[in-house]
Amino acid sequence: MKVINLAEKLALVDTHWDPRVVAGYNGNDIMVVKAKGEFPFHDHPDTDDFFLVIEGEVLLDVGDETHVLRAGELFVVPRGVRHRPRVLGEAKLLLIEPAGTPNTGDAATASRKEPI
């Protein structure tokens, strides 16, 4: 039980698309991630996917649509819906997924989601 400062946690991260766990909530990982460039299209058949932009701008391709998310904006991709985040500069996000969910949709290519 402690206060989690998101900027301080993000300052410790020097990789992209490598979510780091800052807290837990009912079996979910609460994570921060730095993002730059294009992530592969994927889906999560068993869970919704929560994105909140902390800094920067994220293009979220969801099916055939592209949504633009800026700081202070959130988006929930429903389970099973194919999506891909893209970032032209660099962005910082808060993510929530059930613990153990592969961020790429595939355990073989997923990040380790280590605590920070």
Added chain:
Amino acid sequence: MKVINLAEKLALVDTHWDPRVVAGYNGNDIMVVKAKGEFPFHDHPDTDDFFLVIEGEVLLDVGDETHVLRAGELFVVPRGVRHRPRVLGEAKLLLIEPAGTPNTGDAATASRKEPI
């Protein structure tokens, strides 16, 4: 499926301690709330309680400790742990709780958590 701008949603709220649902995530309500003054001590026996400060400063009394949360800081109160937020000025928060959770810990006194 749409982009949720937290500041725009909060601008529509003119009450305090009255969480409004902006999105859903795996059966959880994602809510914004304006807070001012002191909320009653309570606990949630069946769920953790997620707080993220968007604006302002929140004093979170948790058991015998007081934690100070500022914008960009989050705190998860584990299930069953007695807590009380207090706000000296006004604060704006993002909350996550399973749908149907009474915000006061008691259905008789809980907010309706209406969508916005």
